[in-house]
Amino acid sequence: MATLGKYTDNDHICYPCKAFEREIRVYRPYFHFCYIPVFPIGPKQFEVRCTNCGDRTPSENLIRKYERRAKTPFYLYSAIILSVAITAYWFYWNNNNQKHRAEFVGNPAVDDVYIIKEDADIGKNYYFLRIAGVRGDTVIAFHSNLQYNYFVTSLSGDDYFVKADTTIYLRKQLKDMLERGEIYMVKRGYGDGGGFNRIR
Ligand SMILES: [Zn+2]
Incomplete structure (x- = not known):
């Protein structure tokens, strides 16, 4: 698994507590060779957490926004x-x-x-x-x-x-x-x- 990005979002409300601060992590499973990520073997995965109440419910809008933002980092091309x-x-x-x-x-x-x-x-x-x-x-x-x-x-x-x-x-x-x-x-x-x- 490789981390593509880590973000703080202040644009989307957390429904249980009404706060506007979420932590978003984007991962993607990669085929590794000698600990070097070579190519992706699955879709991006998201982890959302409200920093106020800890709620982990993702919203579609939130996912869509960070799906676009989480580009493959440069180092993942290292093997190529x-x-x-x-x-x-x-x-x-x-x-x-x-x-x-x-x-x-x-x-x-x-x-x-x-x-x-x-x-x-x-x-x-x-x-x-x-x-x-x-x-x-x-x-x-x-x-x-x-x-x-x-x-x-x-x-x-x-x-x-x-x-x-x-x-x-x-x-x-x-x-x-x-x-x-x-x-x-x-x-x-x-x-x-x-x-x-x-x-x-
Ligand atoms: Zn919350």
């Missing part, structure tokens, strides 16, 4: 606003990621790290490449020692790039991999956080 913001941010991030990927793969630089996603027998396989050298049309890369069967963005604690085992790619091959969606992410200018500086 929050989800729109998250979606917008995701699109922005994804768009940025795609732009960077195309830019970086088109112009590979030493130390770039690629997250590779490949089809496996069951699900997907993830591993990392780190560019060790670029010579003309060829790109030399270290691969991570481990492969992962779940989405990763950083090396696991005991993983590292294998210095003794390099793979040679043509620039064209990398572009094809990008087009097939196999180069899932490209990291450039990373810090120590991802473990990408571990080469053994």
